[in-house]
Amino acid sequence: MQQDGPKGNVLLDINNIEVIYDHVILVLRGISLQLREGSIVALLGANGAGKTTTLKAVSNLLQSERGEVTKGYIAYKGDRIERLTPSALVKRGVVQVMEGRHCFPHLTVEENLLTGAYTRKVSGRVLKADLEKVYTYFPRLKDRRRSQAGYTSGGEQQMVAIGRALMAMPTMILLDEPSMGLAPQLVEEIFEIVKTLNQREKVSFLLAEQNTNVALGYSDYGYILENGRIVMDGSSAVLANNSDVKEFYLGLSTTGRKSYRDGKHYRRRKRWLA
């Protein structure tokens, strides 16, 4: 499927999965995607398209939300992983950074980071070295290491959340909407760090974003979701230049401004239904 993406082994292979919540609510209707080792793959789409659910299906946080993969399979490094617990997945190197940060507000920044290493039973010395490494990527956190995470800013909390995931020594991070609620400048900063982590630590990222512009700028490959289906995919550069993507997601149009009514009409006629 993925011809023009980066080379490398397939790390994550999602094959035609269907996810149902509470036995009745069908959210994903056959999603297939692949992530190659060392790449950043973006999942794009509007609210409710199924981006978060896709990530949660991989990390199996679905379980605690009464969601379940009912069809298809998810393979990670060649092994099926749909039935593994989140804890077992973290041990294998798959960590999710949830939408809205989800720091532990009453723990200090440093304690937050340390919880990320829960599954690794290593000595205090190793932990200290790992902490220092996280601090080199997020120098700001070092200044705030003793404050309760609940009192840090939104950007800092996002850094805590990513840093916490790093402490698990992940192979792949499932990053859900890192740009949510952050100033544009901070969004750039966070994405720069993601890129650096990708290059230096060889961490792969599966990234769910609504900020299409930034996400395509920093990713290698992108998938566009609509109503629980993938409607388009391609390398990020190609997607960014696609006229439909430009119009629907980047708010750019080659034909100049259209009236709202025409736009709607156009959109209705040309739905990307697979």
Add this chain to the structure above:
Amino acid sequence: MSFFLEVLIGGLLAGIMYSLVALGFVLIYKASGVFNFAQGAMVFFAALTFVGAQEKLGLPIWAAFPFSLALMILLGVLTEKVVLRPLVNQPPISLFMVTIGLTFFVEGLAQLFWGTKVYPLELGIPDEPIVTTFENWGISLAGVPIVLQEINSFDLIAAFVAGILVAILAIFFQITRVGRALRAVADDHQAALSVGIPLKTIWAIVWSVAGFVALIAGLMWGARNGVQFALTFVALKALPVLILGGFDSVLGAIVGGLIIGALEKLAEVYIGPFFGGGIEIWFAYVAALLFLLIRPEGLFGDKQIDRV
């Protein structure tokens, strides 16, 4: 003056007994954000098991302790498996409601196993007043030697036990990896799951530790008042302590217990006569109620952090 001190110290020591019970609440609240209504029932269950094992199974006292502990841990693990597991990621009120159900179940279970008789509990701890003048320690107040007559050796030992228990728990929560995970789980179930903390294991641990604390509290209270159904009501005594100290602070449980204990006794002696006495029973609740108005999170409780 020495009368005042005597009342005060007597009250503080009685307060420690409340703290012992309050600790169990704090543990579970810290790790799951749930007020465990069943804590009193667990205290009762633990104490009854301890004496029941001796009376009915004929176990010697040294064997009864590990036996009761094992049963409490089993109870904790089963609670996680049967009661809590289906409720992961549900609102705290659901978890609270389920602990009410658990209360009746545990109370019934205890009586089913060991019957409804009132048992005495003998731990071999001397329970006699210690008369101290502090003279040989060189302590006196404005030249008048302090004479304490109502201090009880049992209370002193209870205080000592509580002190050790608190030290262990504090270290456990603040320093260890599992302790940190417990606090993380209390803050955010989902996030804890996402970093690979196994919620089920953590809850089983917490309920087992709470069972252990319930056993200690049950033994101390049982030795004091006898093992009977009324033991479940010591949980109610822990309520004002928790409100004062904060629901999620181990230190708060201790300090809260001390304050409530001292307040009760002092109020009984100095304010009681105006009401015709007997105010010890309700004074703690009034104090807690007033305190709620000033500082709802308690003395040492975590402030609710809301970002706006």
